[in-house]
Amino acid sequence: MPEWEFEGKKYELDEDGFLTEWQAWQEGMATEMAKKDNIELTENHWVIIRFLRDYFIKFEIAPMIKILVKELGKAFGPEMGNTKYLYQLFPGGPAVMACRYAGLPKPTGCV
Secondary structure (H helix, E strand, C coil): CCEEEECCEEEEECCCCCECCHHHCCHHHHHHHHHHCCCCCCHHHHHHHHHHHHHHHHHCCCCCHHHHHHHHHHHHCCCCCCHHHHHHHCCCCHHHHHHHHCCCCCCCCCC
16 A cells, blocks of 8 residues: 655555545645645635535545535535535545545545
């Protein structure tokens, strides 16, 4: 398994670059991962990242994009709960990128 170093400590990643131990995640990891994708995280990004972590803790699964959009819409309204908005924040795939930044496993239904 590949490893990634963050603040002097090594972390295991799966073959897709996701942390293998979601509990080991620290907020600073998201910023470093995003930099590698040429993305500067804003508060809008952090709302999604924190939402995903809370969702994962509650349901023990990372949601696929369809479920993510639906749940964000319920929690924050249609401005945030839509695919176009999420792709503006996470152009490489909202569910996949946001889950990786949040230290969560790859969402179900993603190839």
